[in-house]
Amino acid sequence: MSHQLGRLVAQILQRYCGEIVEKVGNDLFMYGSKPIAMIVKSTGLPRTQVIESLRTLMKFDLAMFEATGPHVDYRLLPENVLLLIRYPRYLLQMKSKYGTEAELIIEELLQQATCSATLLLVTIANKYKDDKDKNLTIVTLKDTFISLATAAYIQQAPVAEIKEGSEIPNLVQVATIVPDLDTRALMQAMANPVDIKDNIYWKVNYDRFHQDFRDDIMIKAMTRRIDDTAGEVMRLLLQQMYLSSAAWAEESNAIPVTDLRESSRLTDKILLHHHLEHYLKVMEENGAGFIRRAGDAGGGQYCVQAKVAAKLLVEDVLDHVVTERLGSKAARIFRLIRAKKYVEEEDIQKNAMLPNKECKQLTYKLLEEHFISVQPMRKSQQVSGTQKGIYLYHVKLFEAVHVCREMCYASLHNLSRARRQLVSEHGRALDKQRRVRTIVHGMRMRSETEESINDVLETLTPPEVNLLAQVEKQLKQLSTAELELDRNLFILNWYLHYP
Amino acid sequence: MSENKTDDVSEQILNAVKKNSKGISATDMAAEVPDLPSAELVGAINKLLQQGYLDIYKQDGALIYKIKNQLSKQVVKGADNEEKVVYNLIEEAANKGIWIREIRNQSNLTNPQLTKILKNLESKKLIKAVKCVNASKKKVYMLYNLEPDRSISGGAWYQDQDFESEFVDILNRQCLRFLHQRADKIKNNPRGPIVGRTQSYATAIEVQKYITDLGISKVKLEVEDVVTILNTLIYDGKAESTVYPDGSRVYRAIESLIPPPGLVQVPCGICPLIHKCSSTGLITPQDCKYMNEWLEQ
Numbered sequence: 161m162s163h164q165l166g167r168l169v170a171q172i173l174q175r176y177c178g179e180i181v182e183k184v185g186n187d188l189f190m191y192g193s194k195p196i197a198m199i200v201k202s203t204g205l206p207r208t209q210v211i212e213s214l215r216t217l218m219k220f221d222l223a224m225f226e227a228t229g230p231h232v233d234y235r236l237l238p239e240n241v242l243l244l245i246r247y248p249r250y251l252l253q254m255k256s257k258y259g260t261e262a263e264l265i266i267e268e269l270l271q272q273a274t275c276s277a278t279l280l281l282v283t284i285a286n287k288y289k290d291d292k293d294k295n296l297t298i299v300t301l302k303d304t305f306i307s308l309a310t311a312a313y314i315q316q317a318p319v320a321e322i323k324e325g326s327e328i329p330n331l332v333q334v335a336t337i338v339p340d341l342d343t344r345a346l347m348q349a350m351a352n353p354v355d356i357k358d359n360i361y362w363k364v365n366y367d368r369f370h371q372d373f374r375d376d377i378m379i380k381a382m383t384r385r386i387d388d389t390a391g392e393v394m395r396l397l398l399q400q401m402y403l404s405s406a407a408w409a410e411e412s413n414a415i416p417v418t419d420l421r422e423s424s425r426l427t428d429k430i431l432l433h434h435h436l437e438h439y440l441k442v443m444e445e446n447g448a449g450f451i452r453r454a455g456d457a458g459g460g461q462y463c464v465q466a467k468v469a470a471k472l473l474v475e476d477v478l479d480h481v482v483t484e485r486l487g488s489k490a491a492r493i494f495r496l497i498r499a500k501k502y503v504e505e506e507d508i509q510k511n512a513m514l515p516n517k518e519c520k521q522l523t524y525k526l527l528e529e530h531f532i533s534v535q536p537m538r539k540s541q542q543v544s545g546t547q548k549g550i551y552l553y554h555v556k557l558f559e560a561v562h563v564c565r566e567m568c569y570a571s572l573h574n575l576s577r578a579r580r581q582l583v584s585e586h587g588r589a590l591d592k593q594r595r596v597r598t599i600v601h602g603m604r605m606r607s608e609t610e611e612s613i614n615d616v617l618e619t620l621t622p623p624e625v626n627l628l629a630q631v632e633k634q635l636k637q638l639s640t641a642e643l644e645l646d647r648n649l650f651i652l653n654w655y656l657h658y659p
Numbered sequence: 660m661s662e663n664k665t666d667d668v669s670e671q672i673l674n675a676v677k678k679n680s681k682g683i684s685a686t687d688m689a690a691e692v693p694d695l696p697s698a699e700l701v702g703a704i705n706k707l708l709q710q711g712y713l714d715i716y717k718q719d720g721a722l723i724y725k726i727k728n729q730l731s732k733q734v735v736k737g738a739d740n741e742e743k744v745v746y747n748l749i750e751e752a753a754n755k756g757i758w759i760r761e762i763r764n765q766s767n768l769t770n771p772q773l774t775k776i777l778k779n780l781e782s783k784k785l786i787k788a789v790k791c792v793n794a795s796k797k798k799v800y801m802l803y804n805l806e807p808d809r810s811i812s813g814g815a816w817y818q819d820q821d822f823e824s825e826f827v828d829i830l831n832r833q834c835l836r837f838l839h840q841r842a843d844k845i846k847n848n849p850r851g852p853i854v855g856r857t858q859s860y861a862t863a864i865e866v867q868k869y870i871t872d873l874g875i876s877k878v879k880l881e882v883e884d885v886v887t888i889l890n891t892l893i894y895d896g897k898a899e900s901t902v903y904p905d906g907s908r909v910y911r912a913i914e915s916l917i918p919p920p921g922l923v924q925v926p927c928g929i930c931p932l933i934h935k936c937s938s939t940g941l942i943t944p945q946d947c948k949y950m951n952e953w954l955e956q
Contacts, residue, residue, distance in 0.1 A: 167938065377917065380917070381916040381917060384914050384915070384916060384917070384918075385913060385914065385916060386845060386846075386852065387845065387846040387847050387852075388847065389847060389852070390852070431847060431849070431851070434851065435851040435852055435853075438851045438852050438853045439852050441852075441853065442845075442852040442853060442856050445901065446856060446899070446901070446911075448916060472916060473916055473917060476896075476915050476916045476917050477917065477920045477922070479896055479915070480915070480917075480919050480920055480922075480923050481920070481922055481923055481928065483923075484919070484923035484928065484929045485923075485928070485929055485931075488895060491895065491896070492891060492894045492895050493894075495894045495895070495896055496894045499893075499894065511887075511890065511891075511894070512891065512894065513816065513824075513827045513831075513887060513888070513891045514822075514824060514827075515822040515824050516822065518824070564922065567922060567927070567928060567933060568921075568922050570927060570933055570936065571922060571925050571927035571928055571933070573944070574927050574936065574944035574947070574950065575925060575927070575944075577938075577944040577945060578944055578945075578947070578950050578954070581944075581945050582954075634954045634955075637954060638954070641921065641924060641925045643921075644920070644921030644924050644925070645921035645922060645925060646921065647920065647921050648920040648921035648922045649921075651917070651920070
């Protein structure tokens with residue numbers, strides 16, 4: 161709930177939902193929760209617009225309401241607003257894991273926020289009916305949908321319950337039941353989408369995706385630290401972890417090696433078959449503490465230490481940030497202080513092997529940027545000139561992470577702002593391009609002659625084409641950077657998620 | 660004849676003193692040289708003291724005689740008493756050196772006199788002035804032929820009390836290179852990861868040998884010096900260390916757990932002005948020079 165977060169949320173809402181929603185969202189962010197009348201008053205927007213905005217926000221889970229008696233307050237959910245920029249990653253994840261159908265389903269569902277299964281599948285099927293490349297059939301779509309529901313990437317949306325004598329609905333979470341969709345009914349619905357009577361609504365389960373992201377980070381880290389096979393072992397461990405422990409547990413329940421061996425038979429890594437125990441041992445000792453030997457029963461048991469992993473990864477992020485901002489010498493000091501817990505200035509100089517002056521300067525710089533903290537120790541309460549105080553430097557990881565997160569927010573905001581600037585600067589050219597494309601697309605559909613299509617295409621002059629290509633490249637660069645920043649934020653939030 | 664006799668007595672006294680390196684008291688001395696009247700004994704001792712063969716100390720109220728270092732005796736030959744006192748003080752300080760103020764306090768000499776003596780001794784190459792690494796203004800004196808202590812000279816990392824950060828950097832890089840040569844052995848080693856890990860480890864002694872063989876260092880590097888360098892590698896996050904069952908420490912080059920995160924890939928993450936950047940004012944993202952440069956790459 162910081163200033164930077166507020167700026168970022170406003171920027172994102174502006175981009176995805178427009179200015180009016182941004183105004184309402186910003187107002188809610190600043191004041192916490194408030195009723196509609198207050199929002200109308202402070203934003204100066206007409207009541208209908210405010211209601212419309214709130215509807216949009218609530219539909220996409222960006223806001224919620226709290227009812228106390230007849231009184232209803234609305235509240236923004238900033239963390240969910242941030243998820244809006246993560247959408248491309250969800251889609252990519254789906255595409256690589258389950259293929260195009262899954263991607264389309266998730267995309268449609270993200271756009272609709274909530275949707276009934278039948279309607280969702282029918283809409284997609286109708287949309288891509290004529291698309292020969294994709295070659296979609298309602299049957300494969302249905303199967304994908306069911307497997308997604310089984311894997312919990314999608315879940316049932318909460319159901320509104322209205323108590324008697326009250327007009328305020330109460331949202332109740334329901335357990336997801338994997339539906340049994342009838343192919344024939346779906347076929348019929350395709351022909352006649354208006355009379356779909358399916359009233360079980362579905363939505364995307366973000367948490368499941370986040371688990372995937374987390375696993376991915378951990379596996380990649382192991383691969384970097386040891387080798388591919390170790391990454392594979394990590395994957396198997398995480399797989400087993402889901403069977404026996406809560407997904408976000410700080411530490412998984414013990415996983416017996418025999419189970420791992422069983423599942424390792426499915427992979428084709430020869431090294432893994434021969435040296436599973438050895439890999440586990442090396443990972444335990446040199447894998448930065450991602451796993452821990454928990455016992456000897458059943459040929460040895462291992463725990464996945466997710467919390468430790470998050471801490472290590474966050475430290476790595478901070479190291480990178482310090483290295484890039486203040487240089488590798490500063491990173492050395494930063495790591496040194498972290499390793500020694502509490503350390504005096506002189507000891508830093510001795511261990512870091514840096515010239516005194518440089519060392520001092522870098523230490524103070526780190527202090528200035530709030531990556532490290534200082535704890536003065538005085539023998540007596542009175543401050544006297546002769547007595548030299550002892551100053552102990554240390555890293556408050558939690559605070560350093562917050563500093564880093566704020567910087568991420570600020571950077572994301574700036575990128576978003578730059579993007580807006582770019583789009584507005586070249587708005588006319590972009591508009592023109594869009595129009596030309598639509599016309600050309602239409603002409604192609606009507607299969608008009610190549611000549612006339614070219615005529616339309618030539619309305620874009622070469623300098624305009626050049627400019628547009630450049631703008632497109634820049635926009636792409638900005639989106640890539642946004643996604644990278646989001647990955648960064650994910651690690652930070654993962655760490656902060658553990659109490 | 661009398662000359663001869665005095666020599667004999669001196670010989671006897673010196674032998675007695677030499678036998679007791681911790682010093683000998685006056686009564687013991689009389690026992691060592693029995694057939695001599697005490698008046699003559701005192702005379703002989705005084706002479707030896709004057710010549711600088713003996714030293715006299717006071718211990719528990721009794722006088723103790725000690726043999727004096729022969730070498731230093733020769734060196735100070737021809738020097739006057741003040742010089743001897745100063746020289747002795749400096750000699751006692753050994754390779755830790757002694758500060759000029761300490762000499763003045765202990766010798767009770769005046770400042771100009773002391774400076775003159777020190778200059779004199781320095782010009783004779785009997786003593787030298789060494790600058791202390793901890794305090795740049797502080798000069799300490801020690802005998803000419805002594806190697807300054809690590810606390811004074813700072814060890815291998817200091818040249819004329821300046822910290823040689825470039826030297827450290829070079830060593831740091833070379834150590835890392837050595838570790839890197841081995842580090843890949845853990846990757847998909849056909850003989851299993853434990854063998855691979857063992858092969859990727861290097862002990863400080865191996866690293867020291869490698870560095871010495873390279874011949875980049877003029878100074879002889881001890882194993883502990885190399886350990887300090889290896890420790891900086893650990894603090895750089897480029898190596899890790901483990902202890903072998905036999906207690907020796909081994910090092911291994913590692914990579915960071917994650918590639919550079921998103922924050923450092925965008926200009927804002929490394930922008931020194933990020934905390935001053937806001938929506939309005941002088942520094943704004945709308946007309947940020949860094950951002951534009953980055954976009955136009």
